[in-house]
Amino acid sequence: MKEKMRFDTMAYLVILPALLLYTGFLICPALSSIYYSLTSWDGLSPQMKFIGLDNFAMMFQDPRFFNALKNTLLLTAVVTVAENLLALLLAVLVDRVKYFKSLLRSAFYIPVLLSGIIVGFIWTIMYNYNFGVINSLLAAWHLEFLKVDWLGRPESALFSIMLTLTWQWAGYYMVIYLAALQGVPQELTEAARIDGANRFQQFWRITYPMLAGAVTINLTLALIQGLKVFDQIAVMTDGGPGFASETLTYIIYKVAFADFKQGYGTAIAIVLFVLILILATIQINILRKREIEL
Amino acid sequence: MKKSESGLGLTVVGLLLAVLSFFPVYFSLISAFKSNGEIMRDPVALPTGLRWDNFVYLWEHTRYPAAFLRSSFLTLTSIALIILVIPIAAYVLERKKVRFSGLIYIYFIAGMMIPFQAYMIPLFRQLKVLGLFGNMAGPIVIYVAGSIPFGTLLYASFIKGIPKEVEEAAVIDGCNTLQTFWKIVFPLLTPCTASLIILNGMSIWNDFLMPMLVLPSSQAKTVNVEIFAFVDQYASRWDVVFAGTFCSIIPVLIAFVALQQYFVKGITAGTVKG
Numbered sequence: 001m002k003e004k005m006r007f008d009t010m011a012y013l014v015i016l017p018a019l020l021l022y023t024g025f026l027i028c029p030a031l032s033s034i035y036y037s038l039t040s041w042d043g044l045s046p047q048m049k050f051i052g053l054d055n056f057a058m059m060f061q062d063p064r065f066f067n068a069l070k071n072t073l074l075l076t077a078v079v080t081v082a083e084n085l086l087a088l089l090l091a092v093l094v095d096r097v098k099y100f101k102s103l104l105r106s107a108f109y110i111p112v113l114l115s116g117i118i119v120g121f122i123w124t125i126m127y128n129y130n131f132g133v134i135n136s137l138l139a140a141w142h143l144e145f146l147k148v149d150w151l152g153r154p155e156s157a158l159f160s161i162m163l164t165l166t167w168q169w170a171g172y173y174m175v176i177y178l179a180a181l182q183g184v185p186q187e188l189t190e191a192a193r194i195d196g197a198n199r200f201q202q203f204w205r206i207t208y209p210m211l212a213g214a215v216t217i218n219l220t221l222a223l224i225q226g227l228k229v230f231d232q233i234a235v236m237t238d239g240g241p242g243f244a245s246e247t248l249t250y251i252i253y254k255v256a257f258a259d260f261k262q263g264y265g266t267a268i269a270i271v272l273f274v275l276i277l278i279l280a281t282i283q284i285n286i287l288r289k290r291e292i293e294l
Numbered sequence: 295m296k297k298s299e300s301g302l303g304l305t306v307v308g309l310l311l312a313v314l315s316f317f318p319v320y321f322s323l324i325s326a327f328k329s330n331g332e333i334m335r336d337p338v339a340l341p342t343g344l345r346w347d348n349f350v351y352l353w354e355h356t357r358y359p360a361a362f363l364r365s366s367f368l369t370l371t372s373i374a375l376i377i378l379v380i381p382i383a384a385y386v387l388e389r390k391k392v393r394f395s396g397l398i399y400i401y402f403i404a405g406m407m408i409p410f411q412a413y414m415i416p417l418f419r420q421l422k423v424l425g426l427f428g429n430m431a432g433p434i435v436i437y438v439a440g441s442i443p444f445g446t447l448l449y450a451s452f453i454k455g456i457p458k459e460v461e462e463a464a465v466i467d468g469c470n471t472l473q474t475f476w477k478i479v480f481p482l483l484t485p486c487t488a489s490l491i492i493l494n495g496m497s498i499w500n501d502f503l504m505p506m507l508v509l510p511s512s513q514a515k516t517v518n519v520e521i522f523a524f525v526d527q528y529a530s531r532w533d534v535v536f537a538g539t540f541c542s543i544i545p546v547l548i549a550f551v552a553l554q555q556y557f558v559k560g561i562t563a564g565t566v567k568g
Contacts, residue, residue, distance in 0.1 A: 010471055011392045018383040018442055022402060025439035029417035030408050036416050043415075090311070097305050100312075106554070107312035110319055113546045115500030117518040118539055121525055122322045125532060131334040133321060167315070172561065179562040228409055231502045231518075235525060249411050256415055257507065266415045273412040 037267035042260040055267035064243060064251060065268065072247040075162055076226030082166045083222050084215070087173035092203075094174070095181045105178070108171040116168075116231025123164040124236050127151050154244035157237050161245055164232060169225065173218045180214035181207065216287040220280055227276050248272045319543065326540035330533045348537035356524070358538050360514035365542075368430060368505070368516065369498045372437040373491055380442060380490075381483060384449035385475050389461070399450065405443035410504070418507060428510040436504060441494050452486040453479070489560030492553060499546065517542045 037055055039048040059065050094104050111119065126133040127150035135147045150160040184207050192202050230249040233239060239246035239254065246254070248268060256265030325333050326348055327341040352358050386392065387399045417436065421427040426435065456479065464474045480487075502518040509515045515523075521542065524535045550557055 008392050011386045011390045011395075014386050014471070015383045015398065017379045018402070018446075019398065021379070021435060021439040022405065022442040025417065025420075025435050026405050026408065026413065026442070027401075029413040029420055030405075032416040032420075033413050043419075093304065093308050093311070096301070097308050098301075099305055100309065102554075104308045104312050105558075106550075107316045109557075110316060110547070110550070113496065113550055114319070114543060115502065115518050117500075117502050117522050118322075118542060119318075121521060121535065121539060122318050124525070125325075125333075125337075126318060126321065131337060133337045136337055167318070171315070175558055175561050179558075224409075228411065230411075234502070235522060252411050253503070262415050269412045269415065273409060276409060277407065 033266050033270060036263055037270050039263040040261075041263040043256065043262040044260065048263070051263070055264045056271075058264065059267060059271065064246070067243050068246045068248050068251045071158055071245060072227060072249075075158060075165075075229065075247060076223060078162050079165050079169075079226045079229075080219060080222040082162070083170045083173055084218055086166060086170040087218065088177050088211075090170060090174040091177035091181055094178055105175070108174055110171070111168045112172045114168070116229075117235055119164060119168050120232040120235030123160075123232075124151065127160055127236075151237050152241060154241050157241060157245045161229075161232060161236055164236070165226075165229065168232075169222070173222065176214050176218055177211060180211045184210045212287075212291040216284065216291060219287060220284055223280060223283055224276055227272065227279070248275075322536055322539050323543065325532070325536040328533060328536075330531060333532050333536070348533045349541075351534055352537045352541070356520070356534070356538075357514035358517075358520050358541070361517050361520040362541065364430070364509075364514055365499060365517040368433055368437070369495055371430075372434050372441075372498050373495055375434065375438045376441050376445060376490070376494055377487060379438060380445040381449050381480060381487065382472075382475055383442075384446045385453055385479060386471070387446070388450045388453045389458075390471070399446065402446040403443055405440075406447070410440070414504070414507070421508065427508060430509075432508045433501075433505055436508075437494070437498050437501075441490075445490055445494075448486055448490060449483065452483055456482055485556070485559060488553070488556040492549075492556055492560045495549075496546070 036048070038050055038052055040051045040054070041048040090108050094101060094108070097104065114122075129135060129147070129149040129152060132150070134150065138144065138146050148156055151157050188206050188210075189202050192206050197205065228249055229247060230253070233245055233247060233250050234253075237245045239250045249272065252265045252268050252272065255268065256262045321337065324341055325337070327343075327345050329345065332339070332341065383402075387395045387402075418427065421432045426432040460478055460482070461474050464478045469477065500518065501516070502522065505516040506519045506522070509519070514520060517538075521535065521538050524531075524538055528534050
């Protein structure tokens with residue numbers, strides 16, 4: 001009995017550092033953000049004024065919030081689909097080639113390693129109207145009429161950011177698809193081929209269903225990642241021109257640290273959290289159901 | 295029948311896409327050796343020679359070297375603490391089944407759903423109250439706390455796969471819990487540890503928002519924050535910014551080339567088990 005007690009004490013002592021850090025620097029602030037969202041705190045004054053649900057009421061009358069919500073959803077939808085289509089294509093390609101397999105995989109994977117700031121900076125220069133790589137190439141190919149101020153125009157700014165994100169993250173999802181592809185038993189596709197299935201049928205009927213698990217994981221990760229994009233926007237457009245590329249994470253930051261409305265910022269952050277939770281749950285449920293049917 | 299096909303066309307398409315994918319990285323690496331004029335005149339061309347003056351300027355006239363040291367310190371210290379704190383906690387939760395261990399495990403995992411933006415504002419005020427705002431301790435505790443949910447999950451699922459007999463033998467030989475863990479179990483978890491180091495190391499080195507807001511503006515911050523500041527401050531000195539970019543990409547590339555296998559394992563372990 002005494003032996004067991006001493007043993008338990010030690011076990012608790014070993015868990016304690018993790019428990020304290022996690023509770024103190026993740027759970028406590030997360031829970032207190034509920035209270036913050038009900039105040040008009042500016043980030044500076046020592047006292048917080050409780051204002052009930054006023055922040056949320058304000059939010060639903062704020063065109064800037066709705067614009068950011070629209071941008072966030074659009075960006076997330078486009079980027080999630082684009083990244084996964086590209087990733088799947090690259091994975092099939094890398095899986096099939098005989099030579100340069102690991103070289104190709106590395107080339108597609110390297111953008112994943114870079115920070116959002118670095119990526120944003122590189123693409124800012126590539127998109128530059130006057131001397132950017134993209135416009136220079138268009139000029140060199142006598143396609144001057146296609147030259148656009150990619151990040152400087154409200155119509156193209158958000159789109160240009162989406163393109164950058166797709167480039168950066170497709171390699172990440174490719175690695176996951178590749179791992180799943182390598183788990184597809186060769187005998188299955190072989191048998192299908194003998195039965196007279198063409199390439200497309202082999203992929204659609206045999207390989208793709210085997211990838212269902214990877215699809216669920218990748219779409220979920222891409223969804224969450226898309227909803228949280230921040231760094232690239234900070235470097236590339238600062239949310240502009242005007243409010244053309246502002247997302248929810250971006251207005252949380254702007255409202256809290258530039259306009260000194262931290263209560264309001266926290267309220268938007270809570271909406272973002274709820275949005276992530278709802279969308280991810282719906283998506284996982286739909287995809288899981290599909291996995292079972294297959 | 296081998297799975298790979300030698301189709302030349304496929305290889306060519308693959309190589310073309312690879313060139314396209316690598317181009318932005320290549321572009322930023324060569325630009326570090328160009329003058330401002332060269333970058334603007336012909337962005338795609340190779341530099342006319344190996345010019346080092348961008349790096350000299352970066353090293354002598356900016357806060358970049360200090361930022362580089364800071365980023366390295368933050369990454370290494372946080373990783374060391376993560377490895378000290380998480381594996382043993384996951385081990386006890388998974389194996390020892392003390393009272394509440396199941397509950398604590400779920401409590402730890404739940405944090406995975408909470409995005410940083412959702413708690414950053416209260417967190418910053420809390421750091422100020424505790425005197426952790428504006429010094430390196432702030433980011434470090436946040437990184438360690440933030441890595442607990444995923445780290446616990448990853449270690450717990452790896453530990454499940456280790457046969458219990460190994461530990462029982464150690465206990466018979468007179469090892470206590472701590473000794474059994476560090477001497478017997480921990481070495482068996484090396485692939486898991488490598489994955490966690492890589493995933494966390496990368497995200498800490500690449501972090502931007504938190505160090506920007508938490509560290510004082512009067513001093514050098516981290517590599518990413520300094521590069522972000524450069525883009526404003528040196529808007530006309532692209533060459534210097536590219537030198538900074540070069541210096542922060544190269545360590546990542548070296549780590550990737552050296553540990554490629556673990557990078558891939560880390561991602562797949564992290565997602566398949568998550």
